Amino acid sequence: LRSGANESWKKRGLNIPPGSMGWPLLGETIAFRKLHPCTSLGEYMEDRLQRYGKIYRSNLFGAPTVVSADAELNRFVLMNDGKLFEPSWPKSVADILGKTSMLVLTGEMHRYMKSLSVNFMGIARLRNHFLGDSERYILENLATWKEGVPFPAKEEACKITFNLMVKNILSMNPGEPETERLRILYMSFMKGVIAMPLNFPGTAYRKAIQSRATILKTIEHLMEDRLEKKKAGTDNIGEADLLGFILEQSNLDAEQFGDLLLGLLFGGHETSSTAITLAIYFLEGCPKAVQELREEHLNLVRMKKQRGESKALTWEDYKSMDFAQCVVSETLRLGNIIKFVHRKANTDVQFKGYDIPSGWSVIPVFAAAHLDPTVYDNPQKFDPWRWQTISSSTARIDNYMPFGQGLRNCAGLELAKMEIAVFLHHLVLNFDWELAEPDHPLAYAFPEFEKGLPIKVRKLSILE
Numbered sequence: 001l002r003s004g005a006n007e008s009w010k011k012r013g014l015n016i017p018p019g020s021m022g023w024p025l026l027g028e029t030i031a032f033r034k035l036h037p038c039t040s041l042g043e044y045m046e047d048r049l050q051r052y053g054k055i056y057r058s059n060l061f062g063a064p065t066v067v068s069a070d071a072e073l074n075r076f077v078l079m080n081d082g083k084l085f086e087p088s089w090p091k092s093v094a095d096i097l098g099k100t101s102m103l104v105l106t107g108e109m110h111r112y113m114k115s116l117s118v119n120f121m122g123i124a125r126l127r128n129h130f131l132g133d134s135e136r137y138i139l140e141n142l143a144t145w146k147e148g149v150p151f152p153a154k155e156e157a158c159k160i161t162f163n164l165m166v167k168n169i170l171s172m173n174p175g176e177p178e179t180e181r182l183r184i185l186y187m188s189f190m191k192g193v194i195a196m197p198l199n200f201p202g203t204a205y206r207k208a209i210q211s212r213a214t215i216l217k218t219i220e221h222l223m224e225d226r227l228e229k230k231k232a233g234t235d236n237i238g239e240a241d242l243l244g245f246i247l248e249q250s251n252l253d254a255e256q257f258g259d260l261l262l263g264l265l266f267g268g269h270e271t272s273s274t275a276i277t278l279a280i281y282f283l284e285g286c287p288k289a290v291q292e293l294r295e296e297h298l299n300l301v302r303m304k305k306q307r308g309e310s311k312a313l314t315w316e317d318y319k320s321m322d323f324a325q326c327v328v329s330e331t332l333r334l335g336n337i338i339k340f341v342h343r344k345a346n347t348d349v350q351f352k353g354y355d356i357p358s359g360w361s362v363i364p365v366f367a368a369a370h371l372d373p374t375v376y377d378n379p380q381k382f383d384p385w386r387w388q389t390i391s392s393s394t395a396r397i398d399n400y401m402p403f404g405q406g407l408r409n410c411a412g413l414e415l416a417k418m419e420i421a422v423f424l425h426h427l428v429l430n431f432d433w434e435l436a437e438p439d440h441p442l443a444y445a446f447p448e449f450e451k452g453l454p455i456k457v458r459k460l461s462i463l464e
């Protein structure tokens with residue numbers, strides 16, 4: 001506990017937001033982490049908001065903390081990243097992601113890693129690589145769905161997004177033993193990111209630390225292998241994957257590249273597969289939206305045929321999917337994939353009459369604005385149509401932050417939106433679906449379905 005920071009504010013007469021610091025050491029961390037549907041803020045936060053207002057103090061993850069459910073403060077924090085604030089992830093998360101992971105890096109090195117990732121996922125590469133690859137992996141996956149046999153949708157979504165990322169990062173192909181080995185290691189790594197940070201033999205956290213080391217070794221080998229091929233003039237991949245791109249464009253060492261790769265796999269695989277699963281779940285409860293999506297996408301296919309184009313989706317096709325984009329926006333609003341982020345004040349900060357002392361943690365809770373009834377009518381309702389009218393209003397600009405904002409905003413947001421839209425296109429054209437058993441998304445580190453969202457599908461033949 002940063003207890004110096006905790007107590008000295010009283011002596012300094014600062015106006016700290018109201019709240020309670022909970023138990024010594026533990027503070028209110030257990031209450032804060034208590035499971036609740038990801039489409040709500042949960043009992044703990046609703047109670048605090050009612051008692052103290054949108055900005056309150058607490059003691060979370062071992063540090064005195066200002067929790068913000070106030071969209072203006074959230075925006076202020078993110079827009080002052082690198083100036084008044086810096087990332088402050090719990091040590092256990094930082095240890096597992098690596099010290100050169102983008103989530104924990106600051107300053108010049110962060111900017112450098114960010115620009116590499118953003119360039120790697122720029123529009124040109126989305127058009128020329130990611131779009132075609134996503135469509136291929138989505139179609140290959142949908143072809144394995146068996147009519148009437150329940151299966152967990154999350155697992156299938158994960159396969160799609162994992163395959164897409166390892167292909168584009170390391171030119172590894174789905175189904176090959178090396179890829180499968182990496183996938184299993186990665187899954188163990190992922191469990192540790194979410195688990196309690198207990199570093200004893202046999203714990204998920206310890207296993208994740210071990211998987212991280214093995215993954216880094218694998219990457220080191222792949223790097224050496226590629227360097228040798230380049231020297232011998234036998235490398236025919238070039239800059240088509242991230243590995244080639246990094247070797248050409250930067251001088252990252254194996255550990256830095258490893259952390260970057262893990263960050264992109266982590267950022268780019270778990271989040272977008274969760275988004276796809278949430279879309280399947282929300283749409284299942286909203287047949288009218290499925291019908292409208294189906295009309296939009298059937299129309300798109302017919303128009304392509306009329307124009308004599310091939311079946312493969314183009315960037316222009318993707319950009320014309322207006323209603324699918326409303327579904328994506330609404331899924332991200334209501335699903336709250338990243339409910340909050342961790343920051344720390346670098347210096348004493350004043351906001352709306354409150355003081356945030358230097359060294360205190362700040363937790364901007366994005367979900368609070370997404371579920372605020374003064375911003376979104378009937379916020380608990382999945383209503384993609386709301387995005388047809390509010391796209392340019394303040395709701396979008398000030399209160400909608402599924403991808404964060406500012407210096408540290410999501411490097412893969414365009415890729416994520418595209419993947420989900422392309423998935424929706426093929427889903428509604430090929431299947432009707434229903435839940436095989438009741439299941440709901442709960443707010444763990446990410447939203448998780450207890451049963452992985454078991455669904456049953458019926459194959460459609462509207463394309464024939």
Ligand code: HEM
Nearest residue numbers: 102267268271272275337338341403404408410411412416
């Ligand atoms: C629906 C899917 C996604 C959501 C909701 C999401 C959300 C976010 C959020 C909220 C942040 C900001 C974290 C912070 O402020 O500390 C972030 C950062 C990041 N995301 Fe995503 N993300 C998604 C998909 C992706 C994909 C597909 C990739 C890459 C392939 C990716 C890569 C990253 C990276 C590298 C960062 C760190 C950026 C930085 O530190 O400057 N994300 N993401």
